Amino acid sequence: MKFKDYDYLLKECIKQRALREGQGVHAHMIRTCYNPPEYLRTRLIVLYVKCEVLGDAIRVFDEMSERNVVSWTAMISGYARSGRDSEALNLFVRMLRSGTDPNEFTFATVLTSCTGSFGFQNGRQIHSLLVKSPFESHIYVGSSLLDMYAKASRIHEARYIFEGLPERDVVSCTAIISGYAQLGLDEEALDVFRGLQREGMTSNYVTYASILTALSGLAAFEHGRQVHNHVLRSELPLYVVLQNSLIDMYAKCGNLIYARRIFEKMPERTVITWNAMIVGYSKHGMGKDAVDLYTMMREESNIRPNSTTLLAVLSGCGHGGMENTGLEIFSELATGKDGIDLGIEHYGCVVDLLGRAGQVRKAFQFIQRMPIKPNAAIWGSLLGACRVHQDVDIGKIAGDQLLEIEPENAGNYVVLSNLYGSAGRWDDLRRLRELMTEKSMMKEPGKSWIELGQTLHTFYASDRSHPMKEEVFAKLMELSNRIKEVGYAPDLSCVLYDVDEEQKEKILLSHSEKLALAFGMISFSEGKPIRVMKNLRVCVDCHNFVKYVSKVYGREVLLRDKSRFHHIVNGTCSCGDYW
DNA sequence: TGTGAAGGCA
Numbered sequence: 030m031k032f033k034d035y036d037y038l039l040k041e042c043i044k045q046r047a048l049r050e051g052q053g054v055h056a057h058m059i060r061t062c063y064n065p066p067e068y069l070r071t072r073l074i075v076l077y078v079k080c081e082v083l084g085d086a087i088r089v090f091d092e093m094s095e096r097n098v099v100s101w102t103a104m105i106s107g108y109a110r111s112g113r114d115s116e117a118l119n120l121f122v123r124m125l126r127s128g129t130d131p132n133e134f135t136f137a138t139v140l141t142s143c144t145g146s147f148g149f150q151n152g153r154q155i156h157s158l159l160v161k162s163p164f165e166s167h168i169y170v171g172s173s174l175l176d177m178y179a180k181a182s183r184i185h186e187a188r189y190i191f192e193g194l195p196e197r198d199v200v201s202c203t204a205i206i207s208g209y210a211q212l213g214l215d216e217e218a219l220d221v222f223r224g225l226q227r228e229g230m231t232s233n234y235v236t237y238a239s240i241l242t243a244l245s246g247l248a249a250f251e252h253g254r255q256v257h258n259h260v261l262r263s264e265l266p267l268y269v270v271l272q273n274s275l276i277d278m279y280a281k282c283g284n285l286i287y288a289r290r291i292f293e294k295m296p297e298r299t300v301i302t303w304n305a306m307i308v309g310y311s312k313h314g315m316g317k318d319a320v321d322l323y324t325m326m327r328e329e330s331n332i333r334p335n336s337t338t339l340l341a342v343l344s345g346c347g348h349g350g351m352e353n354t355g356l357e358i359f360s361e362l363a364t365g366k367d368g369i370d371l372g373i374e375h376y377g378c379v380v381d382l383l384g385r386a387g388q389v390r391k392a393f394q395f396i397q398r399m400p401i402k403p404n405a406a407i408w409g410s411l412l413g414a415c416r417v418h419q420d421v422d423i424g425k426i427a428g429d430q431l432l433e434i435e436p437e438n439a440g441n442y443v444v445l446s447n448l449y450g451s452a453g454r455w456d457d458l459r460r461l462r463e464l465m466t467e468k469s470m471m472k473e474p475g476k477s478w479i480e481l482g483q484t485l486h487t488f489y490a491s492d493r494s495h496p497m498k499e500e501v502f503a504k505l506m507e508l509s510n511r512i513k514e515v516g517y518a519p520d521l522s523c524v525l526y527d528v529d530e531e532q533k534e535k536i537l538l539s540h541s542e543k544l545a546l547a548f549g550m551i552s553f554s555e556g557k558p559i560r561v562m563k564n565l566r567v568c569v570d571c572h573n574f575v576k577y578v579s580k581v582y583g584r585e586v587l588l589r590d591k592s593r594f595h596h597i598v599n600g601t602c603s604c605g606d607y608w
Numbered sequence: 609t610g611t612g613a614a615g616g617c618a
Contacts, residue, residue: 106609134609141610172610203611235612242613273613304614311616337615344616374616381617406617413618431618440618566618592617 030057032066039072048080067093071100078107096127102135105142114142118151133164140173149181168194172201179208199230207239210246216485218243219252232259234268241274248562248589249480250282273301280309283560283587283594285318300332307341313594314603316349323358336369343378348593350605352386355379373401380407384414385607393423405434409441416448417607424448425457436468440566443523447569450522458522477541477563479549488544491536497548504547509538512577520570542571542588546578549586558585566590566608576600 035058042051055073058065070093077086090096090104101124108117121139124131131139136159143152156174159165171194178187191197191205202225209218222240225232232240237260244253257275265271272295279288292298292306303326310319323342326332334342339362346355359379362369376399383392392411396403408431415424428445435441442465449458478487488495495501509517524533542563549559567575567590575586580600588595596603 102609132609137609167609169610174610176611198610200611205611207611233611238612268612270613275613277614299613301614306614308614335614340616341614347616372616377617404617409618410616435618438618444618 030061032062032069035062035065035069036072039069039076043072043076043079046080048076048082051076051080052085067095067097067100071097071103074100074103074107078103078110081110083107083111083113096129098129098132098135101127101129102132102138105135106138109138109142114144114148117142118148121155131158131162133167133170136162136164137167137169137173140170140177143177144180149177149183152177152181166193166195168196168198168201172198172204175201176204176208179204179211182212184208184212184214197228197230199225199233199236202230203233203236203239206236206243210239210243213246215243215246219247219249232263234265234271237265238268238271238274241271241278245274245278245281247478247480247485248282248560249485250284250560251480251483253278253282255483267296269295269297269299269302273299273305276302276309277305280305280312281589283313283589285309285313285315298330298332300335300338303330303332303334304337304341307338307345311341311345311348311593313596314348314605316345316347316351316354319345319349320351320354320358334369336372336375339369340374340378343375343382347378347382347385348604350385352382352388355382373404373407376401376403377406377410381410381414384411384418387414387418389414389418389420389423393426403430405431405438405441408434409444412441412444412448416444416451419448419452421448421452421454432464439465439473443568447522473565475541475563475565477545477561479545479552479559479561481552486545486548488541488548490541491539492541492544495544495548497551500551501544501547504551505538505543508547508550508578508582509574512574512581515577515581517574517577520573523568523570537570540568540571542567543574546575546586550578550582550584555584558587560587560589563588563590566592567595572602572606572608576602 035054038054039051042054058069070089073089074086077089086104086107090100093100105117105120108120117139140152140155143149143155159170164170171190175187175190178190187205187208191201194201202221206218206221218240237256240256241253244256260271272291275291276288288306288309292302295302307319307322310322319342323338326334342358343355346352363371380392380396383395392414396407396411408427412424412427412431415427431441442461446458446461449461475490476487478485486495519534519537521530521533524536542561545561546559549561553559567588572595575588575597578584579586579597586597588597593604593608
């Protein structure tokens, strides 16, 4: 056989990812050629990298006396694909030292290994090399570069690179969409996606997976369903990643039936598939379904639960009032036979579990016995339990610990003041207020939104910018007056500002979730459930307000806040007033 | 050669 024949055969093997055949060609070549040329060795490296047998690639690479840019690049790509980022970077440095100039392929590849805060420093240095090279405006290099900045949370730099690209294609658009989505900048992600569609670009499965992440964040059910339709029409194969994002999207948009339907139809599932579905049930307080699915996963699939699965199922037990089952699952795992390391998050779930069940003292004792030092989340969880179950003594301990660890977190002050307020501890409450004023605390601004057709209507507290503000406020007054007749009383302890009562009631009434609810009451025909989303946890007064409205007006409300879904029907909420 | 899904508590 001639070199040309080997070259042809190896090319075919690479194309078809045919590892066995490629190894056969390799063996034959060793037997018959004394010193195969550089380009054949390079083909072998590419083959082994693509077939994910890194060891073989390294062996061929190490045996080469002279290396061209393609062999260096292929080897860097091998390390990068296996997540061995620092080795990829080291190899890049060796390449520069050897005097071989990187090309656009090398830059696009090596930048993928520059993620995380450590990698970002390297990425910036590589960027400065790029500026001196002719490849800065190459489209593949550009997408890699913007992705690197986005993953380091430098979204403005990422956007700047995106804007500066000489042309855009589906990958560079996807990279910026995914960058926004991962940082929770969901509306910006949606904006770019719409632009991509306007320009008639064809999305691929990664684009869909990325935009679905953003739509999950927005809980934009109509948008999500439309993207699903696009996916179906595009006749893409059933990529697991894409199916997983669809499950997650439907679950986070409050439609577990659709989510489960996709789950059932999947020919192949990963641990992420199971987790997404279990998390869906947990967020809706459907503990039994979460546990059933967890059991099914262990008994009927060959996929092993990981630490996320446990968080999801423990949280499901907590939100679903199944503390005993949760504790059993926890102690089963604490034996370590599943090979899952228990982190502080898991201990946090147990504290939450006990706290929700009203076992505040037991939760406190559990914290004292934990092998890990409790963090703010643990104390916060205990404090939340104390607020609901009116345990001021333990609540004070938890609150003091919390304010010591996180003195800048306004949310902590809110919960503690709720507790003092409802227990009539006015002295403690006043002291807390003074502390807050002293620190001039700012709460993260509350924001609620509601989807009407293809538009998202967003409301901020005391917002008067919405085009329908007059109607919204009028409706709000009507709702408020009507439910007051049947017993609703504004819970003024939800207002932390030191103002008079009338002012407090005004502030309460202009909370963003109430505005969104009023807008929904105007916009949706009777009998249609109203879905409201909020960026923070729903406040006690708003929760109560919605319950009254649901009863008096016979409206079903689905309220998704930062932590879970509240399904409110006829005056009762699926959270059992504990969230 | 570039873009990729899940996660407790607050």
